[in-house]
Each structure stands twice: as structure tokens, then as C-alpha cells.
Amino acid sequence: MATIKDVANLAGVSAGTVSIILNGKASERKISIETQEKVMAAVKELDYRPNISARKLRSQDVSNNPTIALYWASDVRVNLMARFLRGLQNATSQLGRNFDIVICPYKNDFLHLENGLKHRNIYNAAIIANTSVSDMEYLESITPEIPVVLFNRFSDKYCAVHVDNYKMGVESALLFSKMGHKDAAIMLAKSAYLAMDIRNRGFVETCKNNGIEILPENIIISDNTIEGGVEAAKKFINLDNPPKALFCNSDTIALGALHVFNKEGIKVPEDVEIIAVGMSSVENTEFSNPPLTVVNIPMEEMATSCIKIISGLIDHNVENSTSILFDTPLIIRDSCGAIRPKSAQ
Amino acid sequence: MATIKDVANLAGVSAGTVSIILNGKASERKISIETQEKVMAAVKELDYRPNISARKLRSQDVSNNPTIALYWASDVRVNLMARFLRGLQNATSQLGRNFDIVICPYKNDFLHLENGLKHRNIYNAAIIANTSVSDMEYLESITPEIPVVLFNRFSDKYCAVHVDNYKMGVESALLFSKMGHKDAAIMLAKSAYLAMDIRNRGFVETCKNNGIEILPENIIISDNTIEGGVEAAKKFINLDNPPKALFCNSDTIALGALHVFNKEGIKVPEDVEIIAVGMSSVENTEFSNPPLTVVNIPMEEMATSCIKIISGLIDHNVENSTSILFDTPLIIRDSCGAIRPKSAQ
DNA sequence: CTGAAAGCGCTTACAG
DNA sequence: CTGAAAGCGCTTACAG
Numbered sequence: 001m002a003t004i005k006d007v008a009n010l011a012g013v014s015a016g017t018v019s020i021i022l023n024g025k026a027s028e029r030k031i032s033i034e035t036q037e038k039v040m041a042a043v044k045e046l047d048y049r050p051n052i053s054a055r056k057l058r059s060q061d062v063s064n065n066p067t068i069a070l071y072w073a074s075d076v077r078v079n080l081m082a083r084f085l086r087g088l089q090n091a092t093s094q095l096g097r098n099f100d101i102v103i104c105p106y107k108n109d110f111l112h113l114e115n116g117l118k119h120r121n122i123y124n125a126a127i128i129a130n131t132s133v134s135d136m137e138y139l140e141s142i143t144p145e146i147p148v149v150l151f152n153r154f155s156d157k158y159c160a161v162h163v164d165n166y167k168m169g170v171e172s173a174l175l176f177s178k179m180g181h182k183d184a185a186i187m188l189a190k191s192a193y194l195a196m197d198i199r200n201r202g203f204v205e206t207c208k209n210n211g212i213e214i215l216p217e218n219i220i221i222s223d224n225t226i227e228g229g230v231e232a233a234k235k236f237i238n239l240d241n242p243p244k245a246l247f248c249n250s251d252t253i254a255l256g257a258l259h260v261f262n263k264e265g266i267k268v269p270e271d272v273e274i275i276a277v278g279m280s281s282v283e284n285t286e287f288s289n290p291p292l293t294v295v296n297i298p299m300e301e302m303a304t305s306c307i308k309i310i311s312g313l314i315d316h317n318v319e320n321s322t323s324i325l326f327d328t329p330l331i332i333r334d335s336c337g338a339i340r341p342k343s344a345q
Numbered sequence: 346m347a348t349i350k351d352v353a354n355l356a357g358v359s360a361g362t363v364s365i366i367l368n369g370k371a372s373e374r375k376i377s378i379e380t381q382e383k384v385m386a387a388v389k390e391l392d393y394r395p396n397i398s399a400r401k402l403r404s405q406d407v408s409n410n411p412t413i414a415l416y417w418a419s420d421v422r423v424n425l426m427a428r429f430l431r432g433l434q435n436a437t438s439q440l441g442r443n444f445d446i447v448i449c450p451y452k453n454d455f456l457h458l459e460n461g462l463k464h465r466n467i468y469n470a471a472i473i474a475n476t477s478v479s480d481m482e483y484l485e486s487i488t489p490e491i492p493v494v495l496f497n498r499f500s501d502k503y504c505a506v507h508v509d510n511y512k513m514g515v516e517s518a519l520l521f522s523k524m525g526h527k528d529a530a531i532m533l534a535k536s537a538y539l540a541m542d543i544r545n546r547g548f549v550e551t552c553k554n555n556g557i558e559i560l561p562e563n564i565i566i567s568d569n570t571i572e573g574g575v576e577a578a579k580k581f582i583n584l585d586n587p588p589k590a591l592f593c594n595s596d597t598i599a600l601g602a603l604h605v606f607n608k609e610g611i612k613v614p615e616d617v618e619i620i621a622v623g624m625s626s627v628e629n630t631e632f633s634n635p636p637l638t639v640v641n642i643p644m645e646e647m648a649t650s651c652i653k654i655i656s657g658l659i660d661h662n663v664e665n666s667t668s669i670l671f672d673t674p675l676i677i678r679d680s681c682g683a684i685r686p687k688s689a690q
Numbered sequence: 691c692t693g694a695a696a697g698c699g700c701t702t703a704c705a706g
Numbered sequence: 707c708t709g710a711a712a713g714c715g716c717t718t719a720c721a722g
Binding site: 348349350360361364365368395396398399400401402403404 | 698699700701702
């Protein structure tokens with residue numbers, strides 16, 4: 001990488017002169033047109049780009065926000081990030097402190113390729129979200145150079161903001177049980193995510209314990225997209241004996257399924273009751289037709305909490321393995337468990 | 346802000362020693378426990394935080410990505426940003442070059458309070474999205490210190506990636522005209538955004554020219570949220586003579602309206618035909634009930650284009666006022682203009 | 691009109 | 707076990 005000195009040498013002037021020209025003070029300092037042209041030519045030839053760190057160091061006028069890396073798996077639905085970012089914004093306004101949040105997309109299972117955790121001078125701190133099992137193993141094996149908070153994961157070693165995934169599955173199963181169901185189907189997002197697996201286990205095991213049968217063919221795997229839900233619903237409809245209880249591991253999938261059910265005249269909740277895990281904005285499931293019963297993951301609040309911990313870590317006044325467990329409220333809406341007006345029964 | 350020298354002075358040691366301790370090399374370098382404790386105490390007392398710029402400058406090991414500020418109005422639906430970020434990701438992979446994208450939420454009409462454009466050493470470049478009229482005036486009046494690309498806005502002065510907002514309104518009106526409508530209603534997001542105003546004008550003026558009447562009471566203003574659409578739809582239903590053509594300036598509002606229509610047994614498109622401006626993910630309108638006809642703003646492609654221009658500006662090989670106008674295709678779906686099977690007619 | 695030099699806050703060989 | 711010094715790449719008074 002060319003430096004200002006290289007440019008100066010090539011142009012046959014001093015570094016100071018190059019700096020003046022590059023900072024648009026050429027006319028103010030009466031630098032000759034000729035010199036200016038020589039310098040700009042050298043800049044182009046060497047593909048010179050100023051070193052921002054050196055600039056910042058030199059001219060201290062500018063308040064320097066801490067830079068926080070947000071590691072977000074690139075194949076995770078970006079609109080989940082929307083909720084997260086909303087929470088981040090809340091936090092900065094609550095803390096009266098500003099952070100530069102840098103979005104760092106990473107490929108699941110390849111977190112170890114990222115440099116930000118290994119160096120102390122890229123970011124001041126990091127939030128790591130949507131780790132896969134092997135990413136977690138990697139994290140357990142290293143000691144990052146910067147403060148780290150895990151989002152929606154737990155570890156003894158790190159600060160973490162998380163939910164009880166198993167319980168989410170349990171509560172969904174219990175609601176089905178309460179509604180008197182004896183068999184159920186599941187739509188699962190295919191993914192490498194531990195959290196989702198744990199949720200499924202919670203659901204499946206609780207079903208078993210409460211006399212709800214889940215036949216192997218009633219477990220439908222799909223992409224974690226609306227379209228994935230559409231495909232899954234088509235499979236569901238074609239089952240020999242579609243259960244009247246459906247658990248969707250992601251509300252995105254549930255929305256796709258609703259689309260198909262509405263189109264095909266399958267009534268929710270009369271023909272099939274649905275519970276979904278609330279990952280996307282509450283709005284999306286609140287105003288679907290019908291509104292969906294969800295076990296809600298409070299992303300915004302969790303994100304706010306993340307930033308507060310990070311802020312504390314940077315200031316050295318938070319314990320190095322603080323964990324906050326968030327509750328995941330069951331929001332009962334028309335798709336399952338709601339008391340319906342007589343006319344609709 | 347305390348420096349390493351301050352810490353060294355307070356602890357009564359040299360700056361080098363402080364550095365060694367802070368970098369976790371104390372035991373390796375056999376620094377006495379006593380010294381370590383003195384230093385850490387001084388660090389805490391002074392609330393010392395290392396200057397990342399100085400670190401970066403000193404230890405050049407780490408590749409330094411250009412930092413791009415993404416100015417995004419904080420009251421704009423964050424899930425629009427989702428689409429934008431998806432486009433950004435595509436760009437970085439296409440360019441084989443990495444950028445640090447820093448999310449900079451700003452308050453509309455207060456872009457002038459942001460420092461990033463005024464200094465050359467905070468960010469390397471900026472993308473500015475969702476400017477209000479007065480933000481645009483501000484931008485016209487200044488010369489930013491860094492390369493800037495406008496997103497979904499146009500200016501002679503800046504690079505811009507934009508769409509023909511007027512035409513979006515025109516095409517929606519023309520489709521209604523083709524469907525034989527003689528009157529129409531509009532649901533508008535209340536906002537300070539020029540783009541939305543222009544769209545409305547395009548729609549209203551074209552309606553007028555084509556004999557479609559829009560009564561003042563048929564113009565419904567609402568929040569740009571699903572809930573806003575719900576409220577708007579309730580007002581729509583209570584109109585004395587609700588038109589059979591409805592233009593929504595935002596698909597988010599349209600989704601809220603659909604919720605109400607479905608609930609109240611108002612059939613789309615039989616009872617009312619809907620065209621919406623496609624701002625959120627295509628998925629969301631593709632799998633609603635019924636799927637929505639939209640004039641789509643190709644956010645992802647526009648974002649990709651933004652980054653490519655930025656990359657060119659940084660490398661000095663793109664013109665300083667390059668503009669790219671994107672097409673906004675009309676996507677015909679069931680809510681308006683689709684050829685329906687006989688059974689549904 | 692332009693150059694030489696100081697110094698921003700760090701880290702790291704080197705010396706002792 | 708610790709300190710003094712050099713130097714990363716810039717910018718900016720100062721000198722001429």
C-alpha cells in the first residue's frame with residue numbers, strides 16, 4: 001500500500017505538499033497548478049489511499065466512537081437483523097453513548113476465518129450471533145483479543161444474552177396438550193443452529209410425555225423462508241392424515257404455510273392449529289390471517305441488553321461472564337388457544 | 346481522554362511497560378505482579394481506553410477495509426434496510442473486496458448534525474438514504490469531505506442510485522384505468538419524504554388525466570407500518586362510497602389493509618383492487634392473501650450498485666456525479682390486473 | 691510557493 | 707525485570 005511519502009517521491013515534492021493538495025487546500029496555500037497535477041498523477045499511478053488511522057491519530061478533533069463488530073451469519077434472514085438493529089438503536093439512546101456498529105457477515109462454520117476477534121486493533125468489541133455448533137466449539141477453544149458478547153447462545157466462558165430454547169418447545173407442546181391434541185406435525189427450518197434443535201427437542205419430548213404422537217412423516221423440513229413455508233404446507237396438505245396441530249420452528253415458515261392454507265380453504269384454527277416461534281417482528285404475526293400464536297423471542301430487548309453489556313465490558317465495570325436469560329412469552333392469538341367468539345366456533 | 350503515558354505516569358512506570366501488560370504479555374516478559382497491579386489500578390482510575398487508531402498505525406499486520414457509513418433515517422422501517430444490506434453483501438462478494446459498513450442512524454431533517462460527512466477521517470465514504478427535503482437542501486449546500494452516493498434520491502451534484510418515482514405513480518394509475526376504474530382511493534404514509542410525494546403526484550395527476558376521480562375523503566394518511574395499514578383500512582371501510590381501486594404508497598400499509606379486508610370479508614380483487622409500492626421484500630407481497638400487485642423498487646440491485654459506485658469513487662475511477670436510474674417493474678399479481686380463472690370471476 | 695520537522699498514541703526490538 | 711527510543715503515516719505550524 002502506497003504511502004504519502006511514495007506519492008511525494010514520485011511527484012518530486014515533499015509529503016507536506018501532497019497532504020495540502022489532497023486536503024483541498026491547494027489554492028489556499030497557493031500551490032502551483034503544475035505541482036498539483038504532478039501530485040494527482042502520482043496519486044492515481046500509485047492508487048494511493050490515505051491511511052485513516054494515521055489521519056485520525058494526527059487530527060484529534062473528532063470524537064472517536066467505540067467500534068463494535070456485529071457478526072451475523074450471512075445465510076440468516078436479514079430481516080431478523082432488523083429487529084436486532086432496532087434494539088441497538090434503543091440502547092445507544094438509553095446509554096447516551098454512541099457506537100459504530102459494523103456489520104460483519106460470516107459464513108456459518110467459518111467464524112474462525114474472521115480476523116476481527118483475533119486482533120485488538122480492528123474492533124473494540126464484538127457481538128456474535130447465530131453461531132453454529134462448530135462455531136461455538138471454535139469460540140470455546142480461543143481467547144478473543146476483544147470483549148465478546150454472545151447473542152442467543154450460552155457459554156460459561158463468555159458474556160451471553162439468551163433464551164431458554166428448550167422451554168420454548170415445551171410450552172408450545174403444553175399448549176397443544178391443553179387444547180386436547182393427540183398428534184402433531186412440525187415444520188423445521190433446516191439449519192445448523194443448535195438453538196433450533198434444542199427447541200425441537202423440547203417440543204418433541206414434551207409431546208411424547210403428554211401423549212401427543214408425532215409420526216416421522218409429520219416432520220417436515222424446509223428453508224427458513226416464506227417460500228419454504230409454502231413448500232412445507234403443500235407437503236403437509238398431502239399427508240394421509242394431517243394432524244390438527246402444527247408447530248413451526250420459525251414464524252417465517254408459518255407465514256408461508258398460512259398463505260397456502262388460506263388459498264386451499266384450510267381453516268386456521270378450525271382445521272389446524274398453529275404455534276410458531278416468534279423470530280421476526282411481532283407486527284408480522286400480529287396481522288397475519290389469522291394472527292399467529294407465537295412463543296416470542298424478544299430480539300429488541302436482547303439486543304439492547306447486548307449493547308449495555310458491551311458498554312460495561314469496554315469500561316471494565318461488568319463481569320467477564322455476565323449472562324442474561326430472557327423470558328419468551330407465549331402470545332396467544334387466533335391460530336391456537338384463543339377463546340373464540342361463539343359465531344366462529 | 347487518558348493516554349498510555351498518563352497511565353504510565355500515574356503508575357510510576359514507562360509507557361512500554363504499560364503496553365506490555367495491557368497486551369497480556371506480562372508473564373511472558375516477566376513483569377512483576379506488583380507492577381501489574383499498579384498499572385491495572387491506574388488504568389481503572391483513569392478509565393483508560395487504548396486509542397485504536399494509534400494501535401492500527403503502529404501494528405500494520407491487519408488488512409484495513411475501507412469504512413463506509415450508511416446513513417439511514419432512524420424512523421424508516423428497519424426491515425427496508427434488510428433488503429438494502431442483502432444488496433450490499435452481494436456487492437462485496439462480486440467485487441471481491443471487503444468493506445466495513447457502519448450503520449449511522451440519523452434523524453430526518455437533522456442530517457446536518459452528523460459529523461461523518463464533515464470530516465475526512467471518520468469514514469472513507471458514505472451512502473445516504475431516506476433524506477428529507479431539508480436534508481437534501483443541506484446536502485446541496487455543502488461539499489462533503491468524503492465521497493458520497495445518494496440512495497433513492499437524485500442530485501446533479503452527487504452520485505446517485507435512484508428510480509423514477511413519478512413514473513411509479515403513473516403506471517399504477519394507468520393499470521387502474523385499464524381495469525376500467527372511474528374512482529380510486531389512496532393510502533399514504535405520512536412522511537417527510539420527497540420520493541413518496543412525487544409518487545403520489547404521479548398517481549393523482551395520471552388519474553385525473555384518465556378520468557379517474559379521487560375524492561379528498563378518499564385520501565387516507567397513515568403510519569408506514571402494518572398497524573398503520575390496519576387503521577387506514579378501517580377508515581376506508583367506513584367511507585360512504587369506498588372506491589373499488591386502492592393505491593398504497595407502501596406495501597407495508599397494504600399488508601395491514603389486507604389483514605382488515607380478509608377479516609371483514611371484503612374480497613380482493615373482487616370488492617377492491619389494490620396496487621402497492623413494493624418497498625419491502627418481494628417475498629412479503631408474493632405470499633400475502635391474495636398476493637399483491639406491486640410497482641417494485643429493486644432495493645437489492647440498487648444497493649449493489651451503490652457499493653460499486655462507492656468502490657469506484659474510492660479508487661478514483663468513477664465520475665463524480667455518476668447516476669444510475671433503475672427500472673421499477675410492475676409485478677402483476679392477484680390483487681389487481683391478473684387474469685383470473687373463470688371460477689373466481 | 692514549498693520543505694523540514696514535530697508530534698498524535700501506540701508497540702516493539704534493543705539495551706541494561 | 708524495566709526503560710529509552712524509534713517509527714507507523716499522517717497534518718500543520720513554522721521557516722524561508
